[in-house]
Amino acid sequence: MSKAPIAVMxxxxxxxxAFMNIMPVYQESTISIDLMRHLPDEPSGEIDVMFIHLFEWAKQEGYRYFNLGMAPLSNVGNAKQSFLGERIAAAVFNNVRYLYGFKGLRDFKNKYYPEWSGKYLAYRKSYSLASAMIQVVRLIGGKKKKLKLLKGK
Structure with missing residues (x-):
């Protein structure tokens, strides 16, 4: 984050x-954000306002595409061909919100009518899907931390 531009509200x-960091995307005419946070007592639409400002800024800067990033595991177990383990994982991760809001993140991003493309999680057959998903949750969600803003010198 120390090397990327940061948009602030x-x-x-x-x-x-609130803030969002601009993530380097090595695709022509594409921009993306990575981390976005806002203070809990701010209005709920603040992130939406930031996105609108970023969309306008990116267009003025000549970008044609805005990559909203992923919504990890939000679609797991939804296909007809899903294995039982995937269906169970879908039930757990879509209904147990305290782990990580997979469905909520996808719903939030769907407001902007994105073009979703699949990304896949590969894991060893000897490694359980549940273990792989727990590792992904720990990697993405981590422990919830309060936003702390540091003032520069």
Whole structure:
């Protein structure tokens, strides 16, 4: 994050209330964000406002595509060909919100009518799907931390 531009939202007092870091995307005419956070007591639409500003800025800068990133495991177990383990994983991860809001993240991004493309998780047959998914959740979600804003010198 220290090497990427960061978009910030400020209140009328100039205090930062939300941010997104611009992630390098090595595809022509494409821009993306990675981490996005906002203070919990700010209005719920603040991230949407940031996206709109970023869309406008990116267009002015000559970008043609805005990559919203992934919604990991949000579609697991939904195909007719899904194995029992995948269907169970879907039931758990779509209904147990405290682990990570997979469905919520996909629903949030769907507001912008993205073109979704599949990404796949490969794991060893001797390794259980449940273990692989827990590792993904730990990698993506980690422990919830409060946003702390540091003031520069």
């Amino acid at each position: 400020q209140n009328e007092n100039g205090e930062i209330t």
